Amino acid sequence: GAVVSQHPSRVICKSGTSVKIECRSLDFQATTMFWYRQFPKQSLMLMATSNEGSKATYEQGVEKDKFLINHASLTLSTLTVTSAHPEDSSFYICSARRDSASSTQYFGPGTRLLVL
Amino acid sequence: QQQVKQSPQSLIVQKGGISIINCAYENTAFDYFPWYQQFPGKGPALLIAIRPDVSEKKEGRFTISFNKSAKQFSLHIMDSQPGDSATYFCAASRGQGAQKLVFGQGTRLTINP
Numbered sequence: 001g002a003v004v005s006q007h008p009s010r011v012i013c014k015s016g017t018s019v020k021i022e023c024r025s026l027d028f029q030a031t032t033m034f035w036y037r038q039f040p041k042q043s044l045m046l047m048a049t050s051n052e053g054s055k056a057t058y059e060q061g062v063e064k065d066k067f068l069i070n071h072a073s074l075t076l077s078t079l080t081v082t083s084a085h086p087e088d089s090s091f092y093i094c095s096a097r098r099d100s101a102s103s104t105q106y107f108g109p110g111t112r113l114l115v116l
Numbered sequence: 117q118q119q120v121k122q123s124p125q126s127l128i129v130q131k132g133g134i135s136i137i138n139c140a141y142e143n144t145a146f147d148y149f150p151w152y153q154q155f156p157g158k159g160p161a162l163l164i165a166i167r168p169d170v171s172e173k174k175e176g177r178f179t180i181s182f183n184k185s186a187k188q189f190s191l192h193i194m195d196s197q198p199g200d201s202a203t204y205f206c207a208a209s210r211g212q213g214a215q216k217l218v219f220g221q222g223t224r225l226t227i228n229p
Contacts, residue, residue, distance in 0.1 A: 043219045093159050103148040107159040
């Protein structure tokens with residue numbers, strides 16, 4: 001159990017367009033989902049925490065209007081990169097936690113975004 | 117105080133040897149310490165995790181040693197295999213609130229056959 005999927009796995013888009021990335025918990029309900037960004041050969045940087053039915057909490061320095069997060073159900077969270085630019089190119093990874101009593105985060109396979 | 121410092125940055129071990137990766141933290145409120153394994157182009161996968169009430173936890177070839185007074189914890193991989201070649205991340209989180217993970221910088225492990 002505890003499988004998290006992401007879609008798409010890879011996306012290439014033109015500068016100025018918006019891209020939506022989906023994160024789903026396949027076999028459990030996730031009260032909290034997290035979105036990370038990872039640059040090559042670097043660690044994971046937390047972008048935001050999202051709880052089902054409420055607004056996401058963004059980390060310092062992350063633009064809310066740039067990275068729109070929606071956690072519409074207990075199994076789905078989406079990250080939309082609006083008006084993407086080449087500097088937004090990165091590896092985006094989501095994770096999910098079952099409930100508030102559990103500290104364990106299960107990670108998705110990641111989405112590689114390339115903005116041309 | 118929110119940092120987790122990981123070392124070494126890279127590590128080369130011969131097949132069958134023991135791989136040791138170390139992490140140190142400052143925030144005494146951290147109470148959950150997982151280790152993740154990440155292969156290129158993939159998301160991190162949880163390997164093993166420990167809480168401060170125990171000093172060691174073993175799962176197969178993977179062992180976490182935890183030193184609460186020194187605020188350090190380490191991952192030991194026994195009988196290291198070429199398939200263990202990956203990047204390893206330690207992390208820490210607090211038990212309250214959002215329980216956000218703070219990650220170490222990562223260690224790129226290479227097991228030579």
